[in-house]
Amino acid sequence: MKQLTQENYYQDTSYLTNSRFKRYQQCQAKAYAVDNGSWTENRDETPLLLGNYVHSYFESPEAHEAFLAENGDKLLAKTGKNKGHLKADFVIAEEMIYSLKTDDGFSSLYHGYHGDDVKKEMIVFGDIEGVPVKGKLDSVNLSRGYFVDLKTMKSLYAEEWNNDIRKRVPAAVNNILNFGYHGQLGLYRDLLKQMTGKDFRPYIVAVSKENVPDKDILKIDDEWLEEGLNKLKADIVEVWDVIQDKQKPKTCGRCDYCRSKKRLNAVISLNDLINK
Structure with a gap:
């Protein structure tokens, strides 16, 4: 396998990333078309830019200046x-x-205490079900055995309905479960253990996009980490086979890609629609 560096990480395709895996989970055909250049995804890049704006600031002054x-030009009206x-x-x-940055609790957690060995944007890699997987961790405290993922969210505590749990939950719950962050952190914990032989505790620092931002340190319970990782393991071999052209997507x-390929060649009844 290629040796991963900060310079080649994003160009490398010999390892699977969590974000690429999630695209294939949503629609294999669309993700495959995006990968081979036959489909261009039109989406609002503002949420991604906002997240990177915040992330780069806490990575280093150099990273923020580069961002x-x-x-x-994209940030200006x-x-x-x-x-x-x-x-x-x-x-x-x-x-x-x-x-x-003005919160001492965040600074201690994210940057560590004096003498701590803390790595920002640390590359992790390993093997999941025979598939080579890589990831980048926002902050890893190697001295104290934990890592931190910084997540920006629309809200943390606005109540929303969750279909799986079947009740109203704080928005942060839907954000974590719907975007598969519990699986992402379960994956990173597994890769870190493969590399170091040690168990690391994952934390999410969630900060809201409200005019007066809310924030909290969130711990993902072990059962959720395991459930998220198991969902990833259940699909990862099939996804990798599609990427390697061993299986048709x-x-x-x-999705928008599938709608673009749709042809009217069948009649659907009202009961069929209801049962879908």
Whole structure:
């Protein structure tokens, strides 16, 4: 396998990442088409940019400057009274950064105490069900045996309905479960153990995108980490076979890519729609 570095990490495709795996879970056909260049995904890049804006700040001053240099024009308003100034989303990002950087509890957890061996953007890799997998961890405290993932969320505590749990839950719960963050952290914990032989405790520092940001340190219970990792293990071999052209990708029938390929060759009854 190729040796992974900070310079080649994002270009390398010889390892599977959690984010790429999740794309294939949503729709194999669409993810495969995106990978081979036959489909361009149109999506709002603001949430990703906002997350990277906050992440890069806490990685290092150099990383944040590089992010601003690469994306600066995308962060600025092009019209209106705020023309030439930060868009509203990134003004909120600045508030999120301020809320965290002035919090001693966050600083101690994320940056560690004096003398701690803390790695930012640490590359982890290993084998899951025979599939080579890699990941990048926001902050790993090798001295104290834990790692931290920084997540930006619309809200932490606004109540939302969860179909699986069948009750209303804080928004952070839906964010973690619907985006598969419990599986991501379970995966990273497994890869860290493969590399170090040690068990690490995962934490999420969640910060909201509200005008006055909310924040909390969240611990994912072991049963959720195991459930998330087991879901990944159940599908990862099939996904890797699709990527390697050993298996034809399946269509989900509902995404924008699948809709673009849809042809009217069948009649669907009302009862069929209800039962779907």
